[in-house]
Amino acid sequence: MIDLLVKNADYMITMNGDREVVRDGALAVDGGRIAAAGKTAAVTARFSEAARTIDARGRLVTPGFIDNHQHLAPFFVRGLGDDVPLRVFLHDRCYPMEAGLTEEEAYLAAMCALLESVRHGTTTVCDPGSQNPEPSVRAVSDVGARAVLTRSLTDMAGGRAMPGTFDSTTDDAIESGTDFVESHHGAAEGRIRAWFSLRTERMVSDRLCRSVSELAAEHGTGIVSHMISNRDSVEHHQRVFDGERPIERYDRNGVLGPNLQLVHCHFLEPDECDLLAERDVKVSMCPTASAVFGWGGLHRATHLKLLERGVTVGVGSDIGACSHTVDILRIAQYFRVYRDVFEDASLMPAETILEHLTIDGARSVLWDDEIGSLEAGKRADFLLFDLDRPEWVPLHNPVSNLAHGASGDSVETVVIDGRVVMEGGELVLVDAGEIMAEGRRAAAAAADRLGLSPFAGPRWPVV
Numbered sequence: 201m202i203d204l205l206v207k208n209a210d211y212m213i214t215m216n217g218d219r220e221v222v223r224d225g226a227l228a229v230d231g232g233r234i235a236a237a238g239k240t241a242a243v244t245a246r247f248s249e250a251a252r253t254i255d256a257r258g259r260l261v262t263p264g265f266i267d268n269h270q271h272l273a274p275f276f277v278r279g280l281g282d283d284v285p286l287r288v289f290l291h292d293r294c295y296p297m298e299a300g301l302t303e304e305e306a307y308l309a310a311m312c313a314l315l316e317s318v319r320h321g322t323t324t325v326c327d328p329g330s331q332n333p334e335p336s337v338r339a340v341s342d343v344g345a346r347a348v349l350t351r352s353l354t355d356m357a358g359g360r361a362m363p364g365t366f367d368s369t370t371d372d373a374i375e376s377g378t379d380f381v382e383s384h385h386g387a388a389e390g391r392i393r394a395w396f397s398l399r400t401e402r403m404v405s406d407r408l409c410r411s412v413s414e415l416a417a418e419h420g421t422g423i424v425s426h427m428i429s430n431r432d433s434v435e436h437h438q439r440v441f442d443g444e445r446p447i448e449r450y451d452r453n454g455v456l457g458p459n460l461q462l463v464h465c466h467f468l469e470p471d472e473c474d475l476l477a478e479r480d481v482k483v484s485m486c487p488t489a490s491a492v493f494g495w496g497g498l499h500r501a502t503h504l505k506l507l508e509r510g511v512t513v514g515v516g517s518d519i520g521a522c523s524h525t526v527d528i529l530r531i532a533q534y535f536r537v538y539r540d541v542f543e544d545a546s547l548m549p550a551e552t553i554l555e556h557l558t559i560d561g562a563r564s565v566l567w568d569d570e571i572g573s574l575e576a577g578k579r580a581d582f583l584l585f586d587l588d589r590p591e592w593v594p595l596h597n598p599v600s601n602l603a604h605g606a607s608g609d610s611v612e613t614v615v616i617d618g619r620v621v622m623e624g625g626e627l628v629l630v631d632a633g634e635i636m637a638e639g640r641r642a643a644a645a646a647a648d649r650l651g652l653s654p655f656a657g658p659r660w661p662v663v
């Protein structure tokens with residue numbers, strides 16, 4: 201007898217090598233893995249007995265979505281940084297919040313981020329880390345999600361005084377980053393992988409870059425780094441590092457390789473795009489972060505130049521305060537802005553959007569051998585969308601309805617590692633109502649304590 205059988209799905213978008221869309225689809229799940237994926241008749245002929253069966257009539261099944269870039273711990277800064285440039289947001293709102301949260305507040309912040317993510321179909325997040333990432337390990341484990349987690353490493357101030365542990369020496373950064381990887385890689389029954397994180401190009405020295413590159417190779421793990429999100433970050437880097445561009449410097453320090461994921465990258469030159477392709481560097485694009493902060497990423501569209509060169513690109517929500525939502529399907533739909541910019545209706549078709557959310561996202565977090573598609577042998581991370589909702593009518597082409605019309609709101613069931621973590625829109629393993637209530641209280645208390653309450657509240661009079 202197998203653990204779980206999902207059958208009679210109206211459609212199953214597999215994202216397998218042939219990108220098959222199966223009508224009357226079924227999945228057999230055992231020991232957290234997909235034992236079979238295909239037509240209901242074929243799957244049930246092999247696996248008729250299951251501890252649990254889900255009748256997926258009126259449902260669409262897809263692989264779980266991968267949010268390639270989401271900061272879990274500073275989630276409580278959402279609503280405190282509207283309409284300001286990135287530098288003000290980071291130094292006056294985000295960093296103080298991130299560095300000042302207590303263990304319990306950081307846990308609740310990560311839980312609230314994950315509740316919203318999983319509720320909208322994200323099964324895996326890649327977190328570039330915080331100063332206090334241990335509570336995120338606990339939160340990912342409790343919600344039942346899958347994640348790449350890191351300790352955020354810096355050893356240079358980003359141009360202004362930095363709060364708390366952001367102000368770290370190179371040796372401290374190396375030691376704490378290594379300790380995090382060694383302590384948490386493989387946690388939560390293998391659902392957590394621990395990487396190294398070079399926080400951002402302008403806040404890491406050559407020695408830290410070289411050490412992280414060597415340590416990641418030694419531990420067989422990945423590296424994530426923010427990279428030239430806006431014009432100011434390029435200019436700042438060149439001022440601090442004698443005119444050198446950050447890609448050139450990362451290359452000189454041995455950081456550019458297939459285990460590196462760079463985030464944003466909007467200000468790459470053409471030869472730098474070539475170099476990333478040559479080194480098989482992965483890239484995460486966060487369109488809502490660019491749209492909210494006005495970085496120019498959508499009209500520069502470096503993303504399209506990377507895709508032309510065959511670079512693997514995933515999509516990220518960045519942070520609750522940048523995107524205001526972590527519904528990764530809605531966020532990926534922002535890529536259609538390229539059509540308007542270039543007056544070309546063929547850009548970012550539905551298929552590419554779904555590849556970014558699934559199989560390419562999995563490649564970008566170096567996990568595509570186990571997740572990102574519905575195929576026998578892979579871990580069982582998948583979603584059931586409820587087709588009895590207006591956005592799914594008519595249903596000429598489920599790939600189009602999903603990528604262009606739906607939001608994560610119509611995700612009804614979420615399965616991660618073979619375990620049902622959301623059913624009927626309700627999280628199964630945790631009390632979402634209680635966490636949200638505690639989260640609201642904790643966010644308000646933290647904002648007060650950290651001097652951020654002047655940025656809270658509507659600009660209009662509250663009567």
Ligand SMILES: [Zn+2]
Nearest residue numbers: 271328426518
């Ligand atoms: Zn980020």
